Amino acid sequence: MRLPVDECLPELALVLEKGENAVLIAEPGAGKTTRTPLALLKEAWLDGQGILMLEPRRLAARSAAAYMARELGEQVGETVGYRIRMESRTGPQTRITVVTEGILTLMLHNDPALIGTGLIIFDEFHERNLHSDLGLALTRQSQQLLREDLRILVMSATLKEGPVSALLGGAPVIRSQGRIYPVETRYLTERNETPLEVLVQRTVLGALQEHAGNMLVFLPGIREIRRAEQKLAAVDLAGAQVVPLYGAMTQEQQQEAIKALPDRQRKIVLATSIAESSLTVEGITVVIDSGLRRTELFSPRTGMGRLTTVRAARDSADQRRGRAGRTAPGVCYRLWTEEDHRQLKEETPPEMLEADLAPLALALAVWGSPPSELDWLTPPPAGGYAGAVQLLQALGALDEDGRLTGAGREMAGLGLHPRLGRMLLEARRLGHGRLACLLAALLEDSRQLRLGGNDADVRRALAALLAAERGAEGPGAGLTAPGGPAAAAELQPLLRQSRRWAKQLGAGPEPLPQVPEAEAVCGLLLSFAFPDRIGQLRPGGRYLLSGGRGAALPAASPLAGSPYLVAAEVDDEGTEGRIVWAAPLEADHMETYWRPQMKESKRVVWDEATESVRAWRTVMLGAVVYQETPDPKPSREDVLQALLGTIAGGGIGLLPWNAKSRQLQARIQFLARYAPSGDWPDVSDESLQRQAAEWIGPYAAGFRRKADLQKLNLVQMLESLLTWEQKRQLDQEAPALIQVPSGSRIAVVYEGPQAPYISVKLQEMFGQLDTPRLAFGRVPLTLHLLSPAARPVQVTSDLRSFWEHTYFEVKKDLKGRYPKHYWPDDPFAAEATRRVRPGGK
Template sequence: MLEPRRLAARAAARYMAACLGEPVGETVGYRVRLETRVSSRTRIEVVTEGVLTRLLQADPALTDTGIVIFDEFHERSLQADLGLALCLQAQEVLRPDLRLLVMSATLDAQPVAALMGGAAVLASQGRSFPTETIYCKDKIEGRIEPAVAHTVIEALSRHSGDVLVFLPGEAEIRRVQARLREIGLGPDVRLAPLYGNLPSAAQDLALLPCPAGERKVVLATAIAETSLTVEGVQVVVDSGLMRVPRFSPRTGMTRLETIGVSRAAADQRRGRAGRLGPGVCYRLWTKEADARLESSAKPEILEADLAPLALELAAWGAAEPEILRWLDTPPAGAFSQARQLLRRLGVLDAQGAITSHGQSIAEHGLHPRLAHMILTAIPHGLGSLACELAALLNGRDVFGRTGQPDADLRLRLEAVRRFKGKEGAGRDSGEMEAGQRRVLAEIRYWRRKFAIPAAEQADISACGAVLAMAYPDRIGQKRENDRFLLSNGRGAYFASIQPLSQAAWLVAAELDDQGPESRILLAAPVELVDLHRYFAGVIREVTSIVWDRTVQAVRARQEVRLGALVLKDILPDRPEPAAVQTALLQGISQEGLAILPWTKTACQYRQRLQFMHYQDPSWPDVSDAALESALADWLGPYVYGMSKASDLQRLNLTAILENLLTWEQRRELEEAAPARMEVPSGQKIAVDYSDPACPVMAVKLQELFGLAETPHLGGGKVPLTLHLLSPAQRPVQVTRDLASFWRETYFAVKKDLMGRYPKHYWPEDPWKAVPTHRTRPRGDR
């Protein structure tokens, strides 16, 4: 039988064993992480969901199991969804006789029944006592703790029995506990915290009934929502909040987020008050807000870190999640990112198959990062330190979220080592001591699992190096303003100045990714020499030859990189000429063709070519777009050996463009699109081809006397547009039909110009007049 939490598993086993009049470990036993109570006589094993996954991986047929019961399935934990998917395939392929039973008080049963092949649905109304529900009149502003403490005092004064208080996490439990102690509840009222990381004895104290004449106030997380009966409870105070993990595919990090409870969770909590008799439930939200509650919480598989799931599927032999049956298929983006992490850790090969290293990781049931860290550290004599760090990182911070703002992981390790050596008993309370005891138990457990020699003890100075083995993507390099660049390319910072913020290099184990940069919550410093020593296989030398716009030149650098971090930056002696050429061409592309030395002659030659291309597309296209797209072809050979913008000034663009043409095209160009045309006066006038559809020649009117027809270009196909100029070089007429101008317009223009330029030559018959570029023709007085 599966239970979602260790506390629930132990409690269920003890209850069933008590019903049989036996101790735990006889007919009924349990298996949870760090603790097993079973024997050869055990017929019913209560296990946590991760234990089932390990049993399935070891024996996919579950040979010695007749039935698997999934209790409290409505919580939809990642491990429960995975366990059901694996059991369904095991039943289909290996064990048709294997029985599966899914149980829940609030789950919508039909989708689960359909997933299980149309399984029968059995409903039991059960027995519950009437529970009065009391809502807040107004919305609570600010922190929830003062309102919780006030409500507890009111409940104790108005009702009998014990009080069960639901809070989102340990920090809120401690704050409410401190506030109630400050107020004073009297000698007959005992405060009892209840959360997953408490020692078993402290958890039992919260669950068992009080002695006669005493009452208790149990301050619990969501752990008390289901599976457990807290003896003596008649009143529930529900803060309406819960804390859930949220994984961000954008950053690859998980953070805890405090959210409002769902309708199903709120009803489960209220039901705790009516288990043993009539009860009361205080809900610290308004009746209007109650109507807006979500029906149920989102399944963890939709919002969790999927690296452990991807590892289990690879170990199972499922290449893709779609091979199995799911209530909710793992999101493709998060699953893809999980597999990328596993490939980076060497857990999967390039084809996505599990490696031998991955098999070793999968056998230990630890997060892939932490198992990889331990296995990688062992050959370096750092296995014991890795086990210590895994124990610290695998649960709650031993310093808690309050009272210790320093993010240095070494401080936690020192505190645990001092506690182990009996040099100190914690920093602030018995709860602190309990957290350290839990960590020490985990350290012993992992040392046994990974067969670490008892005598091995690594120096704490290697903490950062070992941590980097688990988080190679979160190695940080200090930048300006005490900020860090992580090897995954993201930025990170400390919320307050502390000694660790001055480290040149560090490794961040825990981050808050709520902004564009992540806030560092837990980290350790690392030495650059250790990065070279332990990460030589992933450190790369990258020669960067790029165009630098600030200096308008190609710059070459040789960088030693670890992900996005530059460990070393040097100038190469002799950069590869071909790479310099490529970078220079890229620079020209970035800056645009204007960076090239376009002389007047080169510009006109290019325009002439474009005129010919306009008439006949078989001619080279020398437009900006065409030249920029083919820089390497037409310009590349001429910039070989150059590296900066000033070098480009040596280019002869006219000659370069000319080399695009065949010999026949060069000859045709001179005939069909001449740079200059000789006019009747004997002068050679430049032709403007800037508009390939309409070439223009600007010429003084007197120089065209005697020219009857408009000159044509392009083999006689394109009439030249004539800008006829006054003696002062101002346009007086634009025409593409010179004969018509002489016949119809000349005399009106002549009349106007004679008045302004009386000394110039204005003949009566332009057809027969002598053309001139002077004021008057030679010999004319």
Template sequence: MTRPASPAFPIDPLLPEIRASLAVHPRLVLEAPPGAGKTTQVPPALLDEPWLAGRRIVMLEPRRVAARAAAGFMARQRGEAAGETVGYRIRFENKVSSATRIEVVTEGILTRMLQDDPMLESVGALLFDEFHERHLSADLGLALALDVQAGLREDLRIVVMSATLDGERLAKFLDAPRLSSAGRSYPVAVSHFPARREEALEHQTRRAIEQALTQHPGDVLVFLPGQREIARTQAALDNSDATRVADVLTLHGELPVEQQSRVLQPDPDGHRRVVLATNVAESSVTLPGVRVVIDSGLAREPRYDPNSGFARLDVVNIAQASADQRAGRAGRVAEGVALRLWPESQRLEPQRRPEIAQVELAGLALELAAWGDANLRFVDTPPGGALAAARELLQRLGALDGAVITALGRRMLALGTHPRLAAMLLAPRDATEQALACDLAALLEARDALRPGPGRQRSDALAERWQALAAFRNGRVAPEASRSSLAALDQAAKQWRRRLRLDAPPPREAPAHLLGDLLLHAFPDRIARQHPGDPYRYQLANGRSAKLFDESALYGEPWIVISELRDDPRDARVLRGAPLDEQRLRREFPGRFVTEDRVIWDAAVRGIAAVRETRYDRIVIDSRPLAKPDPSRYADALVDAVRQLGLQALPWTESLAQWRARVRCLRAWMPELAQGDAALPDLSDTALLASLDAWLKPALTGKTRLDALDEQDLGEALRSTLDWSMRQKIDALAPTRITVPSGMERRIEYGFDDETDAPVAPVLAVKLQELFGLADTPRIADGRVPLTLHLLSPGGKPLQITQDLKGFWDRTYPEVKKEMKGRYPKHPWPDDPWSATATHRAKPRGT
């Protein structure tokens, strides 16, 4: 078969350099703007390289549309169909064969490949395309690939490709060469298209489209945040003149393949086109004929939603780099125009924030546990707090035993979804319950299909959503339900049943508590019991509490599981949930029901109480006073009191607070003292509260009241980890007092700013006359830190604050002397402070 002639791409002249670099170095950072050809020209250019040795090239694409399009384009260049030399694998679709040498995959698939076969013996190169999008799975995939390359496969090539990214920083992180390609672009005139007062986005967009079609040639590409906005804009255009002169098409990840292909090819009859697209069109695919870009400045991106416990797609402002990239789409074939639908005065963030910094990390934590090494090299380190919370959740779900992944955890990981959903999908006992769990997974992942009526509160009963879905399957749509949303839910549930190889149909009926019985496996931390004194309030298994709305459909239920919770420092609210059967909860999790004797701190009476408690996790089911508590448990209760009341409840004296500040300052000024076995302890509030059991509990042993701890006990507790030599070193490097030229000892005051986590400059307050003859500012911490001098008048009033004593004598002292000599005539004010004798006294009488 004769191959079609390949068009020339801007990246073509760089291909020899790319090959040469990879021949001698296993990593490469490649920067190329959209349209340069990096996605479709680089993989084929590497097929015959000796280091590849006939193995496959796997290229990661962040979006399914782009993966399909890139594989199809490369296949057509070779005169083949997708699935021969070039193939792709995406969710629910596989076009590869034994002959495939270039495999385009989406991000989650690469992670599964690496987890299942870390050696990747049949793969010679991993290419990360559009890395600037900074999806969590791409960051994880790169971290895993680097670990494989470092420990198992030194010959594995890793290429990170991006259109808009800090290439210098990435190249330094990877210790890799960096190559840049020019793009093919023409000038683009950028202007801002103002919205009218209280104008909806779809109407502003329609006006912009009408103007573009009237005043400018070529096709129009419109960037909108998601399918909902695309549908609204499409409806607004139905009655517009725009549809008479142009075909209106849509482009997003959920479109059927045939419709996607139609958008990505030129119109066969040469008709003008208006393409309403999500940010899938930003960098991953090329649309022919576009001369005008209309940019809403918005995108749907994952954000952690604490209400649901999942990452949800929220509409957010795009970054400036994305705005520039979108505008560049108008300059591919000729000069173009970009109309921005936000005010010119609005400033955008320069770069897109990585997902790893802003989404929930349970999935990442489970992947790391499965890998067996949490210390991978990430471009941006996962936030420690979010990762710790994720591991705690995984332990509740049964996916982790300590830090080790369990057999259930591996089954959950294989489902390729959020661990909460995976735990619920794997929990049912029979096919009917499993089919119901598939429905629940679809409901939890999607936006609400029910719209509240005018003046009504949105219902908090998850059962109402499932009942609307069941009715839809029987041909009925409730007035408050969205038909399209229910159809999408039904389709998502079918996909879950296919993935689980489940033939059973979804049930037609289900008692409300059965939904809760399944949900409790997804939300073990949000199992809740009605408060005995307030029927609207519930105590949660994680120790928090939440309240129902006044018109709650869940009112009166003794036990519920909460799928959505609006967190609020004053009063958390139940947004969505379902009742559960307590007997089933006891059967499913018998080990979480415990009865034990406890000595606890009672904040209400600010004293110790001894009780016998029956609990489910942290839900107190029954509590009765205990006549003879175990004295050995008092120390635990007192430590708990400090956790609740804070460190200020301890008997701090001024000298002890100063000693603590001295230690904290030395750790900052002399980092070497914070390392090693004999290091200075971390005495920050966070560190002390986290280690109360280690340093404070021994000092509280044998005490029955918190005020029985005195300042001497507290001081010894704080110093307990320091040997005699280190205590001496603290006194030498950060002394409490210093001898000044007058022969007197004066106090040094230390401080630490907890907001900035930085030391405050140490202060020496001293009368000016006591420093006569001293040329240089005194220093501490082995000469590293100058004291801040508060130079005082004979009456103790501040005259000058400085760290430059020499400069004070040279420049400021003459003015001070002139002003102060008449006010304090009995004290010395020599013309030459350098040679004068320092003194803390007035002049002798008669002089």
């Protein structure tokens, strides 16, 4: 059968013959994955060399290799083979090797020139996962520096070709036009809040009546697949069989899901994005797309990821739609409206912007080039990359200067995440290498392989895997994968991979420990991989992780109450992470293996309860306080700094303020606003707090308690901040006391909305014609005039106007209430008095 891509393959071969690189854009169903490598295999410019084709998923790699082998009438492992994590089927005659991108990185580390390879094909490059971006950057540099004859071909259905063409030196772009069969697209007519599984059930039933052929339903994850299965099991599907398809299934189960059923029996495949590209689910004519994808968003700030469900972008929706037109005309039901579709992102964000960059940073350290020396479609974010380097230094993969260590090189060669690589190396040193390999295999599939309920205890899963390795029954029956008990076959890939790692480590001959011993060291092994997730129990049952993040166990977890644990997986959502998988860390392991890594420090702090400075000797592992004891003899300097720091942090109220010192503070602030010179000190509480060391430090040597602070003379200390001229101006223009006509010296209040003001009996002001003025004559003094009983009578800042206009009304009232007192008719000429009448009468 002719496929659309066949029409452009001669042009592609010619382009690669004349140049180094090319970009092939071919819509879903065009046949680019399986036809292109075979068509180019006999080109003279290959000169007998091999072809590496990178696929983003293991299932796609297997399927592509199997399809091409069938086209040649051969078995996989002859001319066409594949290499994926945990599995390899190649032979001496293999010339086309389909690999997943992580395999390419390892191959480049072992042989940067890739001798024997003439063409590298990056298939489905629009998915932009971390390894494909890294693989292209490394391959491009290898081509530029070591292998001018090496060809690079990037293939995609939805990729914007301009940037990748430019990255490849202006590589020609070849297009394969059209699908084999047309696909009708249908949208929801309006938005609704119907649960997804109900919407899927309703759409499936309608499509079964209206269309022939098999169905492919795209759902974001295993949980949604299970819910949809339950809903579909409750209705009559006219004999159609419901089949799940996701990454955690065995190879046999996945192959069963994608092949057609006998006797034209219809099939409904409920799949994650694993079915989005590079493989054909046979007989599919109907696609039902939820429009959702599950992704892990990594936070460089916390060093943790958060698994979340988000809207798929338009390029992903187009890929899914194309699945319906691979073998016949089809229809795509999109479970969103056309208006919603217009609002979708155009492209799925590159994984580079969302992922943990530690594997990439280690790969670049082995390669010997920093990110700045490579060509990227999307450069690694600076913050995320810096955090990755810090983690690698904590794991011992890089030294303090960022150079690769011997341990780091060995970690990279294992092909695991650096965390797990560090765990294997440390476990080998302790004689637990083989057990750690089992644990690493378990952790690599931790999102798919999980114990049921709220049990976050890794030890149970490890015990089950250990039992399976021993070939025993019993504990292994408790291990479950999504959907029910895990058959022994489902565990075999994990066991095979653990054996490969054990062989690489030289730990293959190690005897496996019994379950109690394995459970006892499980937390220790995890701590080597997750030194930043060693958790200490806090009040309330929550944990503080050594990296500084708070985390909580699921309700009723058997791990609750463990003094220390190691969180192998944390869902970092919300203000506090949720511990998904963990194991307790024994106290003696904490002391033996992590005490040398702890840092001892002196902590001198203000204690609110005792109102004094307390000193402690603190031993910490990151943010975790492992040990804290009183320090009876802290240095005088440390004590002073703690005291001053408390005042600077808002403890100005600890000082012995009184009316006189507060008035002085207010006078300085008042005159500073009006003084012709602008160099007056800022003596506000906020400023005095900030400058505590400067103005309090010289007076507080040896102080440790609040009682000591009460010895301070704040008036003297504030005055010391002023120059001689400022003191003179302060006494003259903002005096503490004002002498009134009666001879009394009245305190001036410089705080409040009417400041400055004095409160004085009206009779003491007789004979004063005008209001006194302060601040170089710029501010009138407000007068709170009082009755003989010291009760408010009048407030004025214009004394002359009061005498002329208001006094006579006030006099009538006061004379009636206080007849014995002196109430002259002419206040301007009257004698002021502090008594009932002038002269003491």
